[in-house]
Amino acid sequence: MADGMTVRQATMDLLRDCGMTTVFGNPGSTELGFLDRWPNDVRYVLGLQEASVVAMADGYARASGRAALCNLHSAAGVGHALGNVFTAYRNQAPLVITAGQQARSLMPFNPFLGATDAASFPKPYVKWSCEPARAEDVPAALAHAFHIAMQRPHGPTFVSIPSDDWGVPTHPLPPRRVSQDMAPDPALLADCAQALAAARNPVLVIGPEVDAEGAGEAAVALAEALRAPVWASPFSARLSFPEDHALFAGHLAAAPPAVSKALATHDLVLVLGAPVFTFHVAGNCALFAAGTPLFQITPDGEALAAAGTGTGIQGSLRLALPALAALLPATDRAPPPPRARPAPPAASRPMTAEYLFHALSRLLPAEAIVVEEAPSHRPAMQQHLPIRRWGGFYTMTSGGLGYSLPASVGIALAHPGRRICAIIGDGSMMYSIQALWTAAQHALPITTIVLNNSGYGAMRSFSRVLGTEGVPGIDLPGLDFVALAQGMGCAGLRVEDPALLADALAAALRHEGPMVVDVAVDAAIPTLYHKA
Numbered sequence: 001m002a003d004g005m006t007v008r009q010a011t012m013d014l015l016r017d018c019g020m021t022t023v024f025g026n027p028g029s030t031e032l033g034f035l036d037r038w039p040n041d042v043r044y045v046l047g048l049q050e051a052s053v054v055a056m057a058d059g060y061a062r063a064s065g066r067a068a069l070c071n072l073h074s075a076a077g078v079g080h081a082l083g084n085v086f087t088a089y090r091n092q093a094p095l096v097i098t099a100g101q102q103a104r105s106l107m108p109f110n111p112f113l114g115a116t117d118a119a120s121f122p123k124p125y126v127k128w129s130c131e132p133a134r135a136e137d138v139p140a141a142l143a144h145a146f147h148i149a150m151q152r153p154h155g156p157t158f159v160s161i162p163s164d165d166w167g168v169p170t171h172p173l174p175p176r177r178v179s180q181d182m183a184p185d186p187a188l189l190a191d192c193a194q195a196l197a198a199a200r201n202p203v204l205v206i207g208p209e210v211d212a213e214g215a216g217e218a219a220v221a222l223a224e225a226l227r228a229p230v231w232a233s234p235f236s237a238r239l240s241f242p243e244d245h246a247l248f249a250g251h252l253a254a255a256p257p258a259v260s261k262a263l264a265t266h267d268l269v270l271v272l273g274a275p276v277f278t279f280h281v282a283g284n285c286a287l288f289a290a291g292t293p294l295f296q297i298t299p300d301g302e303a304l305a306a307a308g309t310g311t312g313i314q315g316s317l318r319l320a321l322p323a324l325a326a327l328l329p330a331t332d333r334a335p336p337p338p339r340a341r342p343a344p345p346a347a348s349r350p351m352t353a354e355y356l357f358h359a360l361s362r363l364l365p366a367e368a369i370v371v372e373e374a375p376s377h378r379p380a381m382q383q384h385l386p387i388r389r390w391g392g393f394y395t396m397t398s399g400g401l402g403y404s405l406p407a408s409v410g411i412a413l414a415h416p417g418r419r420i421c422a423i424i425g426d427g428s429m430m431y432s433i434q435a436l437w438t439a440a441q442h443a444l445p446i447t448t449i450v451l452n453n454s455g456y457g458a459m460r461s462f463s464r465v466l467g468t469e470g471v472p473g474i475d476l477p478g479l480d481f482v483a484l485a486q487g488m489g490c491a492g493l494r495v496e497d498p499a500l501l502a503d504a505l506a507a508a509l510r511h512e513g514p515m516v517v518d519v520a521v522d523a524a525i526p527t528l529y530h531k532a
Contacts, residue, residue, distance in 0.1 A: 005171065006170065007138045007139060007165050007166050008033065008036070010138075010173060012039060013172060013173070014139050015042060015069060016041070017173075018143075018146050019066050020066070020068060020146070021041060022060060022413065023042060023043065023068075023069045024053050024068060024069070024071070025045070025046065025071035026050050026072065027046075028074060029100075029113070030073060031163070033166035034071065045409075046441070047409075048435075048438070049080060049434050050072050050073065050078070051081050051083055051402055052084075052402075052406040052432045052434055053070055053081065054095070055087070055088075055402070055403045055404075055405075055406035055407045055432060056407065056409045056410040056413075057093075057095050058084065058088045058095060059371070059394065059407030061093045061094050061410070063394070063410065063411040063414035064414040065214070066094070067096055067149045067150050067154075068095055069095075069096050069098065070097045070098070071097075072098065072100075074099060074101065074115060075114070075116075075118065076113070077099060078099050078118075078122060079121075081097075084403055085122050085126065087398040087400045088125075088156045089125040089126065089398075090397040091237055091396060091397050092209070092397075094156075095157070096146050096157055096159070097156055098142070098158075098159050098160075098161055099118065099161070101115055101131065101163065102115075103163050103164040104135070104164060104165070119158065119160055121158075122156075125156070126155070126156045126158045127148050127149065127151075127156065128144070129158035129159070130144075130159060135170070136171070137170075138159070138161055138165050139173050140173060142159055145157035145158070150178070150180050151178075152182065152299035153302075181315075181316035181318060182299060182314065182315050183315055184316070184319065184323065185313060189320065189327060190327060192324060193324055195293055195295065196328060197329050199266075200267055201266050201333075202266060202267065202268040202270060203230075203249075203266040203268070203270070204219075204222075204226070204228050204229070204230045204231070204270050205230075205233050205263075205271045205274060205277075206219055206232060206271075206274065207232075207236050207272065208240065208273065208274070209272075209299065210240065211390050211391065212273075213273070213299075215273075215317040215318045219241065219317075221321075221325055222325045223241070224247065225328055226328070227333045227334065227335040228333075228336075229248075229336045230248055232251040233277065233278065234252045234253060234254035234259070235397060235399075238393055238394060238395075239387050239389070239393045242388050243387050243388060244386050244388050246338045249262075250262075250339055251379075254277075254279050254280035255279065255280065255281045256277075256282075256284055257283045257286075259279075260286040263287055263292070264287065266292065267292065267293070268293045269292055269293070269310075270295050270296075270297075271298075272297050272321070274298070275307070276294065276296050276306075276307040276308070276310060278397075288309050294309055294310030294311070296310055297313045297321075297324075298312075298317070299314060342354075342383050348498065349497065350520050350522045350523070351519065351521050353451055353522070354380045356451065356501065357380055357381050358384040360385055360449070361384060361385045361386065362502075363505050363506055364419075364421060366388075367418055367419065368418070368421050368509075369419070370385070370394075370421050371394045371395065371408045371420060372393070373396065373401065373403060373404030373425065374423050374425040377451050394407060401427065401428045401431045402428065402432040403432070404422060404424060405422055405429065405432050405435045406438070408422040408435070408439070409439050409442070409444060409446070412439070412444040413444070419447065420444070420445060420447070423451065424451070425450070426451065426452040426453065427476060429450050430479070433484060436448070436488040436516070437489060440514055441489070446514040447509050447511065447514075447515055448490075448516045450481050450518045452479075452481065452519060452520050453523040481516055481518040482518055485515075490514045490515060491511060491513070491515040491516070492515065492516040493515075493517060494518040494519075
């Protein structure tokens with residue numbers, strides 16, 4: 001044994017070696033041994049509820065490209081966090097999640113705060129989990145979890161750590177380097193290039209993995225070499241393609257008939273960094289039976305296995321896209337015409353979401369990062385608030401609410417000084433509103449815009465699509481977001497008059513710390529999907 005080296009000391013050295021020196025947590029009694037004599041060179045970010053803590057760590061990890069450590073409290077705390085653990089899994093966020101466990105000496109007696117079969121609790125939505133058999137194995141288990149989290153596709157891992165393990169003697173861990181990328185099959189890339197060269201009218205569907213891998217510029221170069229239109233994949237949780245680019249065709253809806261209609265005129269479909277395809281409503285995807293050649297490139301073997309059609313090529317997009325472009329001959333294919341842009345929306349009272357997004361697009365700083373969780377207003381945002389820069393947009397892939405507000409905190413911490421614009425629905429805001437406290441404590445430049453239509457707009461839309469009536473629990477009257485923000489140390493204001501909107505947004509975007517702008521928007525039922 002190393003003289004004086006404890007599990008806690010070996011773990012802190014591991015965190016430094018792995019670059020996990022920002023830790024997100026909400027502590028309890030079973031974590032005190034880990035938190036004892038906290039070092040000055042490791043930042044601890046406190047969240048006030050475990051689901052918020054996981055989302056903060058997720059946002060930080062996705063924005064930085066490095067795994068983040070998230071420390072939760074025992075079984076009940078893991079239970080609180082599970083919704084956003086599921087989201088982190090769907091987001092492919094590299095997290096190492098730890099949770100305290102009762103002392104090993106108490107475990108035979110089913111103690112208070114003890115977790116039965118703790119390693120199984122977050123499954124199947126972690127890539128790997130364990131509770132080490134011996135205390136001295138904790139640092140090695142955390143190293144294992146880190147390297148699994150950082151293998152593509154990224155994702156969360158979980159380690160349960162008994163509370164009396166931290167002071168046990170152990171060995172220091174040697175530094176390690178582990179490859180994270182897989183090269184694609186050259187023969188399959190050659191087949192894809194040959195099919196693309198022969199196609200008369202190919203189309204690209206691009207998903208969030210392109211931005212996550214830093215392969216955005218390679219994707220743009222490939223599209224330009226092909227002179228092919230580009231659609232964003234359904235529910236893409238990051239920027240898929242610069243939305244002001246002449247080749248950008250729009251966002252695919254998560255409905256089978258809509259996907260088929262958008263892609264039907266093309267004689268080859270190339271899907272990059274996305275599933276084939278993510279759907280939200282039932283219906284027939286005629287594309288699958290049409291015999292249209294489809295190629296899919298992704299590091300995600302599960303997405304390839306689930307595609308059900310086409311040729312799947314597993315590998316890093318960072319490696320695959322330049323290799324594919326190098327195999328393509330020059331083309332004389334005419335580029336598609338640019339898509340039509342909507343006219344500026346008119347002012348009204350209450351305001352439309354379209355009017356709000358159009359105003360915001362004119363005021364948002366070029367380097368700002370947009371984080372969105374306003375599902376019923378997403379089509380309006382996609383029409384009137386184009387995202388132009390890689391790394392400039394985040395949302396969640398899971399559909400679970402309560403992610404984007406705390407994720408904004410993590411993203412702001414990963415990009416000090418960058419303006420973060422969190423666009424949140426009034427229903428979503430109430431899931432993790434305590435994240436405002438953490439934003440205020442760190443004086444983060446987060447402008448939170450609440451689209452307040454006094455209810456769950458997405459549920460209103462789905463009620464119409466599904467033909468249901470009289471559904472309870474959709475309306476949300478009486479919420480005062482300005483008062484809630486002020487109670488947690490954030491500035492806030494409410495806007496109802498469209499004539500005051502631009503000044504309010506400009507002030508919030510200049511504000512040095514966090515600020516909430518509660519905007520009253522039209523409660524008219526939005527159209528998310530048309531009936532099949």
